[in-house]
Amino acid sequence: MRARATRRATTLGTRTRTRARASATRERANASAAFVTTPIYYVNDQPHIGHVYTSSVADAYARYLRAKGADVFFLTGTDEHGLKVEQSAAKRGVGAKQLADENSEKFREVMKAYDISFDMFIRTTDEAHERQVKNLVKELRDRDAVYLGRFEGWYDEGQEEYYTETKAKELDYKSPISGKDMVRSSEENYYFRLSKFQGALDALHAENKEFLTPSTRRNEMIQRLGEGLNDVPISRTNFTWGIPMPNDEKHVIYVWIDALMNYITALGLGDDKTSALRAEREKYWPASVHVMAKEISWFHSVIWPALLMALDLPLPHRVHAHGFWIREGRKMSKSLGNFVDLACMNRFKAHYGLDAIRYYLAVEGPIGANDANFSAARVQEVYSTDLVNTMGNSVSRTTAMINKYYDGVVPNEGDIKFENWNMTERANEQVQLCLAAYEALDLPRAAAAAKKIITDVDLFITITEPFRMAKDDSKRDQLNACLYQCLESLRIAAVLLEPIMPTKMAEFDAGVGLGKGTIDERTKWGGLKPGTTVQKLALFPRLEGLDENGEPLKA
Ligand code: MSP
Numbered sequence: 001m002r003a004r005a006t007r008r009a010t011t012l013g014t015r016t017r018t019r020a021r022a023s024a025t026r027e028r029a030n031a032s033a034a035f036v037t038t039p040i041y042y043v044n045d046q047p048h049i050g051h052v053y054t055s056s057v058a059d060a061y062a063r064y065l066r067a068k069g070a071d072v073f074f075l076t077g078t079d080e081h082g083l084k085v086e087q088s089a090a091k092r093g094v095g096a097k098q099l100a101d102e103n104s105e106k107f108r109e110v111m112k113a114y115d116i117s118f119d120m121f122i123r124t125t126d127e128a129h130e131r132q133v134k135n136l137v138k139e140l141r142d143r144d145a146v147y148l149g150r151f152e153g154w155y156d157e158g159q160e161e162y163y164t165e166t167k168a169k170e171l172d173y174k175s176p177i178s179g180k181d182m183v184r185s186s187e188e189n190y191y192f193r194l195s196k197f198q199g200a201l202d203a204l205h206a207e208n209k210e211f212l213t214p215s216t217r218r219n220e221m222i223q224r225l226g227e228g229l230n231d232v233p234i235s236r237t238n239f240t241w242g243i244p245m246p247n248d249e250k251h252v253i254y255v256w257i258d259a260l261m262n263y264i265t266a267l268g269l270g271d272d273k274t275s276a277l278r279a280e281r282e283k284y285w286p287a288s289v290h291v292m293a294k295e296i297s298w299f300h301s302v303i304w305p306a307l308l309m310a311l312d313l314p315l316p317h318r319v320h321a322h323g324f325w326i327r328e329g330r331k332m333s334k335s336l337g338n339f340v341d342l343a344c345m346n347r348f349k350a351h352y353g354l355d356a357i358r359y360y361l362a363v364e365g366p367i368g369a370n371d372a373n374f375s376a377a378r379v380q381e382v383y384s385t386d387l388v389n390t391m392g393n394s395v396s397r398t399t400a401m402i403n404k405y406y407d408g409v410v411p412n413e414g415d416i417k418f419e420n421w422n423m424t425e426r427a428n429e430q431v432q433l434c435l436a437a438y439e440a441l442d443l444p445r446a447a448a449a450a451k452k453i454i455t456d457v458d459l460f461i462t463i464t465e466p467f468r469m470a471k472d473d474s475k476r477d478q479l480n481a482c483l484y485q486c487l488e489s490l491r492i493a494a495v496l497l498e499p500i501m502p503t504k505m506a507e508f509d510a511g512v513g514l515g516k517g518t519i520d521e522r523t524k525w526g527g528l529k530p531g532t533t534v535q536k537l538a539l540f541p542r543l544e545g546l547d548e549n550g551e552p553l554k555a
Contacts, residue, residue: 034070035284036062039292040079040122040262043103044088047110048332049325049340049374050293053361057322057443058291059116060362063499064438064446065288067519073284075266076111077122078104082160082255086241096241100125110342115354115502122266124258128277130243132270133261136311137234137253138246145193145310148248151233155185160255164230177295179335189233190245192257197306198229204305210318212301213441216369217294217321221301232303260304263287269313287316289441294369297321320441323366325374340374347550348379352543355501356383362443362500380545386451391493392540394457398486399511399536405470405479412530413488416481421460423485424525427453427492431523434496443500450496457489487512488528495522504539511535 038058041051055076062074080100089099100123108121122129140146154168155161158178162185163171173182204211205222212218235251236242242252264270267285268278290300300319308315325340326332332339349357360382366372402408417424434449466482469475495514498505508514512534515527547553 032070033283034062034065034072035267035287036065036072036074037263037287037290038076039290039296040077040124040259041107042084043078043080043100043107044084046103046339047107047342049345049361050332051107052110052114052342052345053325053365054291054293054322055111055116056114056358056361057365057367057441058289059114059118060358060443060499061289061291061438061441062117063502064519067495067499067522069518071283072119073267073281074117074119075122075263076116076118077120077262077266078107078124079255079259079262080104080124081242081252081258083236083239083241084158084160086239089241097125113346113349113354114358117502120266122262124243124262128268129262129265132265132268133243133253133258134246135272136261136264136270137257140192140307140310141190141246143310145196146190146234147193149189149191149231150186151189151191152184152186154182156180156182160236162233164227166227187233187237189237190235190248190251191231192234192303192307193310194232194303194306195229197309198225200309201225201229201302201306204315205301211305211315212297212319212321214320214322214369217297217301221297224298225302229302256299256303257307260299260307263290263304263316264313286314287318289318289320290316291320291322291441293324293366294321295324323369323371325366326371327374329373344550348376348546351546351550352379352383353504353540355504356387356540359383359387359447359497359501363447365443367441367443376546376548376550380543383540383543386447387540388542390451390454390458391497392538394454394461394486395490395508396536396538397461398457398483398490399534401466401470402483402487402534403536405483408533408535410487410528410530410532410534411480411484413481413484414477416477418460418464418482418485421463423456423460423489426456427489427525430456431492431496435519435523438499447497447500450493453489453493453496457486460489461486484528484530487534488525491515491528492523492525495519507539508537511537 036058038055058074062072065072085100086096089096092099104123111118111121137146153162154173156163156175158175158180163182168182174180175182202225205218205225209218212221234254234257235245236254237251240252242255243258245251245253261270264285267281268275269282269285271278292300297319305315324331327338327340330336330338360379363382364372364378402410430449430453434446437445437449464482466479469479469482491512491514494505494508505514513532515522545553
């Protein structure tokens, strides 16, 4: 099919453009504060795909918000207290702090290696955290949200979690995580008056659909709330590796209370108003989103908001509890020994490159209610289809043609659009879809919209046949417009993919120029400047697949 060129007047005059720029600058000056968090990871576990995944989802979102011009604080870190750490350390014959130091460092290294752009790596053994947790728990006691009482219940030693009789029976008195028997346990403890917040929590989940996502998790929580809330013990006396209870030091503060509070101690909210830390960071609370997997949604969507209500603090805007990475249809667990562990992840990363792995995690990961299967064959397929054949190919074809026909100098679009192929409108439509998807934390949909722009370029090239136009001098204007539109579409797609693939898109930026400003500004058609020089780019080399362990496939 031959494309017929039609002429249209440009839509955006210089004055409109200047006004748009001025308003964007104003927006940036009032940049809204945003706060994104990952769970803080247990130091007695080795990092694996699950930790990397949650952190990379939160990272893509934090990068997206920064690209919007928001003032983002992105928090991650390690959860270091509790019986399990004390026991693991004893088994290894080292002090709990030493074990925590070593393993916390491993997590920090992993986050750096996967380009997680955190602003702070908090540790629950940080002096500032411990001090503030004590202040906050004291405050809870002063407000009578915490009292001393006796408790008897079913205890999951692995998870350090108590279950009600109903729930324990439903689980056959076995830990849903480790499968080990729960034990009957009785202690004198400090309790948090969770029951007092029943009405407020019911209302929170009933009225605010956005508080806990995806909706499957919300429905579960509404059902669990319907079973009735008991007060929960928030101190322990059977071990010492923790933060002592203020004014009663034989008790240590329950690890989950200690851990949840990291989200506000990082911002200084447990210090008084004179604190410099608080003055600087208070603006980030409430959190824009706490990202995690589904197994800890109870703590984040029930216990945590109740604690905040008791402290008279605003609630986070959103708690997102995604699904699990699984393997061959089965849960990854220590007993099955089927974790995609860090060594395995690193082999995939070394072979395909960091951004390709981040892309795979983003598009195939369990962002919603369902679990996702990790599969080496899918890594290979996604890499070859989306990155090599689609993105890599379009970018190299387009930049090669611009180099061949224009010595690398970007031609002028003029006012030519191609019939049925208004690339501006097509790109704009996907930009809107993509930004909305990022906003909703739906990374697969965000990536799909960007990819649609790229597949459009491929089709557009097939249909308009710029290589034929190049042979006909009378078609020079059309060739100009065609190649401009290809590269401009690709530039916009690259801007959209930046939160997921920051390093590759930096290569794109070095070769073509992604433009300056916020993501809204940079995804406006026309950002690619005629007259600038572009390099021929080959972003993703063709590669062989790997086996499930990340080793080269045997012939
Ligand atoms: N320390 C607590 C969290 C306290 S937050 C105040 C904890 N730590 S953890 O090390 O077990 O990390 C749990 C988190 O790791 C999950 O919520 C999820 O973010 C991530 N993942 C662990 N395994 C996972 C999968 N198999 N799949 C996806 N993510 C998973 O719980």
